Every structure is written in structure tokens, then in C-alpha cells.
Amino acid sequence: MTQLPASIEKLTQLQSLNLSGNQLTQLPASIEKLTQLQSLNLGDNQLTQLPESLRSLDSLTELYLHGNEALGLPQEVLGPNQHDVIVKHATAAKPAEILDYYFRIRGAKRPLNEAKLILVGRGKVGKTSLVNRLVHDQFDPEEKKTEGIRITEWKLRLHGSEDVRLNVWDFGGQEIMHATHQFFLTQRSLYLLVVNGREGGEDADAEYWLKLIESFGGDSPVIVVLNKIKEHPFDLNRRGLQQKYPVRDFVETDCAEGVGLEKLRTVIERETDRLDHLRDAFPASWFTIKDQLAGMQKNYVNFDEYRQFCERHGEADAAAQEALARYLHHLGIILNYADDPRLQDTHVLNPHWVTNGIYRILNSDKLARQKGEIRLRDLAEILDPGEYPAGMRRFIFDLMKKFDLCFSFPDDDTHYLIPELLDKQEPAEAAEFTPEGCLNFQYHYPVLPEGLLPRFIVRTHVLSEGLPRWRTGVILKFEENRALVKADVQARKVFISVAGPLAGRRRLLAVIRSDLERIHRDIRNLQPQEMIPLPDHPEVVVPYQKLQVMEQQNVREFPEVVGNQVVTVDVNELLTGVDLEGTRRRERIPDERRQGVRLFYSYSHKDEPLRDQLETHLKLMQRQGLIEAWHDRKIPAGSEWGQQIDVNLERADIILLLVSADFIASDYCDDREMTRALERHERGEAVVIPVIVRDLNWKSAPFAKLQALPKDGKAVALWEDRDTAWRNVSEGIEKVAEELRRRSGRAG
Template sequence: MSWEEAEQRIQGAAKQQSRSLDLSYLGLTEIPDAISQLKNLQTLSLQGNQLTTIPDAISQLKNLQTLSLQRNQLTAIPDAISQLKNLQTLSLQGNQLTAIPDAIGQLVNLQTLDLHDNQLTTIPDTISQLVNLQELDLRNDQLTTIPDAISQLSNLQKLYLHGNELLKIPAEILGSTYGDVRSGAEPAKPKDILEYLFRIQKQAQPLNEAKLILVGYGAVGKTSLVNRLVHQRFDASETKTEGIQITDWPLYLNGNEDVKLNVWDFGGQEIMHSTHQFFLTERSLYLLVLNGRQGHEDADAEYWLELIQSFGGDSPVIVVLNKVEEHPFDVNRSGLKQKFPNIKGFVRTDCETERGLDELRQVIEHETDRLEHLRDPFPASWFAIKQRLGDMEENYISFEHYRNICNQNQESDLDSQDSLAVHLHNLGIALNYKDDPRLRDTNILNPLWVTNGIYKILNAHDLADHKGELDLGCLPQLLDPKNYPRQRHGFLMELMRKFELCFPFQDSQERYLIPDLLDKQQPLEAEDFILEDCLNFRYTYPILPEGLLPRFIVRTHVLSSNTLRWRTGVILDFEGSRALVKADRQDRSVSISITGPKNKRRELLGIIRYDFEHIHNNFKFQPEEKIPIPNHPKLTFSYKDLLVMEEQGLVKVPKVINGKLIHLEIKELLNGVDLTKRPQTLRDVEHPSKALQLFYSYSHKDEGIRDQLETHLKVLQRRGLIQNWHDRKILPGTDWKNELDRNLEQADIILPLVSPDFIASDYCYEVEMSRARDRHDAKEAILLPILIRPVDWNSTSFCDIQALPSDLKPVTKWSDKDDAWLNVMQGLKRVIQVIQKNKSLQ
């Protein structure tokens, strides 16, 4: 039947002179020779069959541009494939290939070559002849070497080598996975990956260094454990750890191997849990320390294990039952191990009597020995640089100084210097935030300088008394002036902003609010929300992450006022609608209730969900989204379940309400919480379609106004119409200028936020706007100025271009800012419609 079906499709394609033919998943073991007659064919899909060879007939399809042969049983590629000179995409993943012929180099127009999930041990030197190749996927093969010639592929933009363990390339160097890149992440530069690989192939030695992280509540004995294990001492009156303590612990593994553990001892105070997450890393060994004093050790264990899993992934965990002489206790070991398979053991200890310490040392040494990346090869020059940085007494140096040190130690390549900076950052050896233009010039040699500075601010009594309001003028009293000179205060505040721990008040850049220190009392206005009269939505979590609501308050602060924020909730106002968003730790949930006009309620919910989704992307787990039933807000349906039901053609869903079986309209439930252009399927939710790229050009002095605009445009983002980009979104480890230039070149719409500070900025006005104007005049992008503060408009270089808001009235001059931003959004919508129409015609 499959053969006959294939012949029929080939005959139909020949009759219609088709350019595309799909013969996938027909169970074919060979292909009818008649396929060679399809001279006009440009796209041929043969994936998911049982082909063992590629027939010569395929080589006669001279106009073929895309050939899909993935998920067959191919063991070899014939040289005849070289005749497909017009081929641009070749997909061979999921076969049984052990080699690629030299003839592959003759496919000079090839742009994408997918060879992942085969049995390749190397690739031929002739691959260097694929001068137009942009993407090469070699994931999950069995590669042992890569030819130097691959470096000649000057157009290569994406190189995936993940899953080739024998190459010994660290995850930090490999960069974002294929799936992450498909979801919008930036891929690593092939040049960086290859330079590291070729360097370690020539001269390298194992790093033999890893991170040991101790977590647990305060007063469980973490610091005492470190002192016993590392320094062989004990102090019964040990003071509590403020922030993080970092200790070097030299180990001697297997009787012949020197290894160093960087021991990070995290303070257990509740206020600091939300900031710990920024230093909890994968590829580490964790010690979870518990004691039985409070009597809820099983719940404590689950809380911390969930937190470790969220930020440390599958890193191994040793659970330490401490102070067992003082308070004997145990936990449900089998139950915890079943739920958290990364637990490698349970050890009962007591630091005062030294009970269990020898056993704990042995378990730590055993698990350290098994750490996957402990022995990652490290280039000799990198060792020298790491040693030099470690010997320096300074807490921080400029990034330029770091580059000079690299140059002095035979590492002159800038990309390799950047790769090493990322590597040292992830190991916790030296911190660098070169992804952020406001932070990039400082290289932190002493991570304690950062962590303790932030924790000093968070733990300040005066700050707690003022409900989280911080005046920058108070920092000299909070921080040691010798270690934290006044000129570095701005760096710490920018870092806290980067971590979404605080935001500046709109009326002053000298005053900040830290939501983690807000009052716990919910305002009376929260009682105004009658659930039955509201649009409701809910998130439920396996664990409610500390700092979740404070981060949300930071992200949405332009929609809230000071009196309507508290530590676990906030009330937002947006164009006539109002939302109550609050967290319930016991219920491990966040509830959202919105009043106002129906269309505006949905728009505000779209903004809220957009911001929560951004925060959730930092977690390894995803919460469950739930839709409360109208008039019965305590009864809910799973949002994704409803999408699946709708995708399968179901119209109604049953629910028992007050003892009666009711059938509810699925479409009505979904439309109630989604914007008008709702993703149509579950796949659309997980993989949104291509949106127009929007680029902000602005002065950092106008960042607060940009935040306001971005908040209003989240409605368009939620609809999948646009994707915003500005320099705050530059990813760690990337060159900020190159990233700016790349996103400016890719933008469909360029929004300069025009103000006196923007005009005065040489980079914004002269560099960015010069290129933006060129692209606008060439009809490659649309330049759409947004006038935010009064300027001499007629003297600007783009005064001839239509601007927003209408009538050239600056946003700050509108009495109602919502009206101003609504005017901007409506104008932007019209531009989007024009671009979409032009693209559809193309």
C-alpha cells in the first residue's frame, strides 16, 4: 500500500509539475525510479521511512533545494548526492550514519546541514568547502575530533555539538541548546566553540575544580560543618552567616589527584532566599543541611530540594541530618529519594561530637569524583590567568585590566577572553556581567564583595523600618566605605536592578524600593475585589519560589502605587481596569482577580501573564495555569488541558458543581482569559510564531519612561504581534555592542524614545540613529520616533518622519499618561498592520 501511495503521489506531482513532494512516513524501503522525472522539484520529504540507501534517482533532481531524509535507517551517503548543486537544506538526523563522504563538500549552496543523532566519530575536511553553510547540527553523535578546516566556514552562525561527551566541551562553551535557540535564546558563537576545542586538543589539563553549595535554614549548623570539614575546628558559639561565605577546600581524590572545592555557605535567613537563587548553579554538588529542632524537617527537606532542583537542575545532593545528638530525628528517606532521584545519600552528623563527619567526608569525596565536569580540559593559558586573578588582593578590577592580564598570559584573542570570563563566572571564581553595558566594566575578583554588599543592604534595620524604601544617600552608612567606596554604590544598585530586587521611584532616581522588604500587611483596598464579579486566573506551584511576588512587583511597578504594594501582593491599575495579584505560601499559588471593562480586563491579564511567564522561564519547573469557572471561582480547570480538548475537537467539558453535572463551553472558558488573538493550539503556546522585531533606542536616563511604554506594549507581545528588544535583554557572555548592532539590523520597527538626553547621547543619536535612518530609507525597517519629552523637533535629523504621539505632543505633557500610551499603541498597531500586509504580499 505504501509503494502504491508513493507512486500515486509521484504521478500527481509529475502531472501538476509540482515543486514540492511529501513521501514521509509511508514505510518505504525503496523509492520508485519514476521520481527522477520530477525535474521541477525543489522540496522533497522522505522522513520517517525505512530507507537504507539513497537511490541514484534522487541525484537527477537538479533543482532540489530541500531534502529531508531524517529518521530512516541510512548507513551511508552516496557520492552521487554531490550532483544536487542547488541544495540548500539537507536533513539526515536520526539515521545510522558512521561517516560522511568527501563529496559533501561539493554542495556549495548548502545553508543548513543536520546530522544529529547518528553514529559519526568525525566529519570530513571537505566540509570547509561549504562556504554558504549557516547552521551545522551535530548533536548526540559520537564525535571524537573535529577537523581544523571547519574554522574556514565564515558564514557559520549556529554550531550544535551538545551530547558529544568525548569532545569534552563544557556546557558554558557550547552555549544554548537547540531547543533554547528555537525558543528565542542566542546560540553560542561557532568561533568560540571551535577555538576552545582546538586549544584543548593541543594543550590542556583537567580543571579539577568544582563548587560545593551548602543550603538550609538558619541555625542548622552549616558553618560549623564547613569549619569541621575544612579547618578541623568547632565553635559552639559560632555566629550566624550573613549572606554567603566562600571557602577553598583542597581534596586528594583516589590517592593521587588534587582537587579544589569552592565551598559556598549560604545564610539561612528568609530575606535572603530570594537572592540565593542567583548563585545556585548547575554542575555543582549540594549539601542540604537539616536539624530536628522545629519538628518539620520533612517539609523543610522538600522546600530546599525543590529549590535546588529549580536552579541547580539535576546536580547531586547529599542530605545532612545535623545536630542529631542534641535533637535526634530522621526524614522519610525512601519517599524523598523517590521524588528527588538526585539525592545521593543521607548522613547523620553532629559537629560537637564529630559524629558522622568521616562518613560525610567520604560521601563528599565520592560524589565530587563523579561530577561530570570536574575534569573538563582547561587550556594552559587559562590556568595562568585564573591563577593570576586568584592571587590579586583587589575586590574588583576593570574589564580592560582583565583583558591586559589575558594578553600578558598568552591569551590575546578577545573572544577567548570573553569565553574564559563566562567560564570563571559560572564556576563562581570571578564574576562578570559584561552582558549589561552598565555593569560590564567591572570584573569581580572576590564574589563575596558582591554578595555581602547586597546582603548588607537587604539586612539593614533602617531599610526594614522604612518598608523597603532606600535613599542612595544612606548607602555610606550601610556599607563599609573602604570596601565599598561611593563610586561603586551605583554598581551594586544596578546589579540589584538586574536581579529584579529593586526599582527606582518614577519621581527620583535617587530613591529605590526593595519589594522584599515591604510591609506584610495587605491594604483594605484588597477587600473590594469580589471574586464572583471578577475575571480570575491562578498559578499553582510545586514550591512557591521566594521572591516571586517581589520580582513581579518590580516588573510591573509602573502600574502600581506605593500604598497598594505589600510583600506578598500588589494592586495594579491599567486603563480603567484594576487587578489584585497575591501569593499564598501555604497553598503554593498566585491568584489574580481583575475588575473593569471586559476587553480591558483581558488586556491587563495578558500583561500580568506575560510578566509571570518571563519570571517562570528562570525556573526548571513550570507552574500549572488554572482557569476558575465564572461564578464559581474556587473551582478550576487546567488551562493547557482545555487547549488540548479544544485541539481535539471537543466543544464542552463536564464539571460537577454543587452536586449537579454541568457542561461548560470550552471556547467560552478560554476566550474569557485570553486576548482576541489567542494561540490556537497547545503547540502555539509552547512555540509562538514569528513576531515583528521591535528595537528600542533610548537614553538610560529615560529608562523609567521606557518601562512605561514596554508595559503598555505587553498586550501586543501577548498577542504575538511584536517581540521587544533593548539593551537590558543582552544575554550573559555576549558582546554588548555586537548584540546591539545585530538586533538593530534584525529589527522590523525601530523606536527612538526622543528626549533632550537622547539627542545629547552621541551613541544613540549619531550611531544608532544613523544606521536606523539608512535602514528606514532603504525600506528594510520602519523608523517610528516616540516623542517622550519636549525637544526642538524641527532640528532633529528625523523631523521629516511621522512620529507618535499624534500632534507631536510629548508623552510627559499629557495629563493622563494612559491616554498618551494608548495613542502610541494605536499608532504602532497601524504600522504593524502595514508591515504584515507587505510581508503577506511578498
């Protein structure tokens, strides 16, 4: 369809209209007559302009214009597409803000002509020498290794007349840094993967990095550089890599002899020219703001200062200021963490200041000696106090927490553990978990990212308190059961063994799988394979997905070769041994009927360790699909945190108030969240459950008439056995969730 029929204006009661995937070039002004329209999807058309009348659709809450390149709307303004809004519960961009931006840039605007070039690869492959040759035409045979990230500005000229700026991010290759790098690998960038033949295994090395780029950089184009080619001649399986990854070209270089550098420049210019977002339209005022921020002497400013800065330079619109901050984050000019309340006072940051601070901590001798344990006061020795004053040191740790790089101990929030720097030695206790005496499960990875197990240790630290932790493994305890979770980096496998009472083994396995799957979802296209070892022959593993297909096709058993014999495997018995009751049945229910009861945490950030403990005890309900829990740490990157909190508070079926003196004293929790929660409770729209986490006099609080948990409103912190307290809380929440699901007719 190339144009809308005139009769469209008669559909005045229409509430949703999906016109995506057509060939529309314009919309009729009469679209303003669709006064009841709430959702309009115009994605993937050929629109060249929008009518002013779109702004009169007052009921419109969702507007999707993705895939209409001629409109010049950047992703940061468009927001998530309709699929992500529906499936991932992302928050749609406000139509008014999209349209305001569009009509403002129609006047004074020019193409951005700026992009981010990211160099990755192992240490000593010559990344920094390559940057120096490309940008400055210099070579230093004694070049020092890059500690952390080095950022360089590179000016190119395309087609002989078009000036373009590349922000070049050169990542240090030390192994300890790989897990940290991934949080700065952004989409909409051009990547240079640098490898050499000094140590062998080049194909596996290239595969590792390409998978990492794919996971965090999406479909960003990659140029593979075969460096030091004169010193160590080698080649790669070029066709095989190009079939699997977005590799645009391979270039052989040698910085010492100047080999291949002109070709590499040409390829970089060609791929930069092809970047979709390179020429996004920028309002004139944004260029001034961008350049001023890039040259700013301050290492950080709070968001109010940033807004004032924007106003002084011609951008007074709040939504446009937020969109610009997200845009500059993707370009690598600033780092913007408006999505995290922990970091809300310091949104706009100098990337050098952030990355150098984190890398100095990770590389410190003191941290290495202390096997990853560090206290807030230690930063006075590690970081320059002039550059990192006392008031900003906790911020660095909060940023590392955001990235799952560390956690604070429950009894002291100034005492942290960074699992990446734990001892490498596996403790003797690990040998107690014999496969024959445990419930076993495995994950096999095409590429096992550095830091996956340390990140898992961060996410499950509540369960490993007082138990052995090491760099590639951990022992966990939940209820009466214990589990060993460890990675074999060379084999690219994670092994899980659960011991203890038979009745509780599946429960602990479900908690472990829940956390690992959450990490897997965060790493795009990781695609690990779940494997179940045979109980009587744990050396033989069967793919979980294969068993699921067999069950769905009513195949009850199958033969499996074990050594020199053939054994019969019972499909249902093997699956039931690792799955909680009802889990697989629920997976076969259509998505629209599968939604769990939505649960919202309202809490003081000083009670975050207690929230972590409760969340651990609710993971079984999440695994079974009974609940879908949300708290402010789940706000997606780039989202405005206050808006996200409001949206999820309004969606919630159950609202948990984690009550403590700090919760009562928090203006945001008390005045905003609790007030609105109690209003929804009074109207029957949601159920509010106070959970008394620390002792205080709450009998005169606004929620005092509600049924509080744990039993008799006794604070969790006062219970002799805290696990018993949390179990009492989780059972109370489960009863409410079951009743709400029964009333709503949701499938389980």
C-alpha cells in the same frame, strides 16, 4: 554512522548539515570543499579530534560540537546549542572562536580540577558548622549565623593522588535572603542540601529546596545531609525524593559528636569525581590568570583592566578572555556581568564584595524601619565607605535591579524600593476585591519560591504607582481597571482579582499573566497550574489546561459539582472570559508561522522608567502574539552585550527610537544604533518610529522627516494624562505591526 562517505565533498553548494546523534570519531580533511556551508551540527557524536581544514570554511556562521567530550571544549566556549538558537533566539558562538580555542589547547593544557560546592538550607540547620568540620575539622557550639554568603576554599585529593579544589559557597538561611540566593545558584555545581528535624516538616522543607535547586541549578547533583541527627532524630522519604530530583545520596551527620562526617567526605569526593566539567582542559595561561584573579586585592576591575591583566599573563585573544570570564563566573572565583550594559564598566568582581554589599543592605535596620524604601545616600551609613566608595554605590543598586530585587521611583532615580522588605500587613483596600464582583484567576504551585511576588511587584511597578504594595501582594491599575494580586505562601497559590469596566478586565488580566509567565520561564521546571474560578461559584476552580483540551476535542460543556448540586459549565464561555480574542487560536498555529513582528527599543538608560511605561502598554500586543519586543535588559547571562544589541537590531522589523535630550547626547544610541536603524529604514528592511518621550527640539534631527509618536510629536512627558499618551503611541505601533504582518503573511 561512524564516518562520512567520501562523496560528501561533492556537495559544494550545501548550506546546512546536521550530523548530530551519530557515532562519528573524526571528520575528513576534504570537508573544506563545502565552501557554502553556513551551519554544521556535529553534536552528540564521539569526535576525538578536528581537522585543521574546518578553519577554511569561511561561510560558516554556526558550529555545534556539544556532546563530544573527548574534544575538551567547555560550555563557555561552545555557547548555546542549536535548539536554543532556534527556539530561544540565543546567539550561536562564533565558529572561528571555537576552533581557535580548540587548536590552542591541543598543545599546553591540563585538566582544571576545580568545581563549586553550594550549601543551601534554612537558618540554624548547621551549614556553617558542617563546612568547618569538613574543611578545618573544627566545631564551635557558639557558631554565629551566616549573614549572606561565606566562601571557603577546600582542597581534596581524589584516588590518593589527584588534587582538586572546591569553592564552597555557604548560603545564609534567613528567609529574607532566599530570593537573593537564587541568583548565585549556578548550574554545573555540586549541591549539599542541609536539613534537620528541629521544627518538623522536613519532607516539605527538602522538597522546597530541591525544587529551587532544580529551577536554578538545572540537573546538578545533590547530596542531602540530615544534620543534627543525634539532637533531633528524623528521616525523609528518600526514595520519593530520588524519584523526582537528582539526589545522589543521603548522609546522616551530627557536627557536635562528629557523626557521619567521614561518610559525607567520601560521598562528596565520589560526586566531585563524577562531575562532567571537573577535568575540562584549560590552557596553561588560564591557570595563571585564574590564580592571580583569585588572589587579587581589588574588589572590582573594569573589563579593559581585565583584558590587560590577561594579556600580561599570556592570553591576548579577546574571545578567549571572554570565555575565561564566563568560566570563572561559573566556578565562583569572580562574578562577571558582561551581559548587562548597566554593569558594563565593572565586569569582574570579587564575589564576597558583591554578596556582602547586597546582604548588608537587606539586613540593615534602617531599611527595615523604612519598609523597603531606601535612597542612594543612605548607603553611606549602611556600607563601609572605604570598601564601597560613593562611585560604586549606584552599581550595587543596578545589580539588584538586574536581579529584579528593587526598582527606582519614576520621579527620582536615587530613591529605591525593595519589595522583599515591604510591610507584611495586607491593607484594608484588598477587601474591596470580592470574588463575586471580579474576574478571577489563580496559579497553583508545587513549590512557591520565596520572592516570586516581590519580583512581580518589581516588574509591574509602573502599574502600582501610588497604590498599596505589601510583601505578598499589590494593587494595580491599568486604563480604567484595578486588580488585586496576592500570594498565599502556605497554600502555594497566587490569586488575581480584576475589578472595573467589563470590557477592560481581560486586558489587565492579560498584562498580569504576561508578567507572571515571564517570571515562570526564568525559573526552570516551576510548572504552576493555571486555574479559572467559576464566575457564579468562585470557590470552585477548573484547570485552564483541562479546558483547552476540551475545546480542542470539541467538548462544549461539562458537569461540575458545586456543593450539593451539579452545574453545567460552558467551555468556550469560561475560556473566553479570561483570554484576549485570538490568543488561543494563535497558540494552535505552528511555531514557524507564529512569530510576531520583532520590535527593538533604542533608548538612553536615563529614560528607562519611560521605556518601562511604554513596555507595559505594549504587553497586550505581546500577549496576542502581534509583536516580540527586545531591549538590552533581555540580554542573556554570559552573552557579550554589544554583539547581542547588533544582532537584535539587524533582526528587528520595527525600531523604536525613544527620543530625549539624553538619547541625542548618547554616542552609542546616536552614532551606532540610530545610524544603522535609519540605514535599514531607507532600504525598506525595517520601519523606524521616533517616540518623543521628553521635550526637546528634534526638528533638525536625522529622523525628523519620519512620522513621530505620540500625535503631533508632542512629548509624552508634556501630556496631562500620560496613560492617554502611551495609548496613542501603542495604537500607532499596532497599526505599523499589523501592516507588516499582513505584508509578510505571518499568522496571527
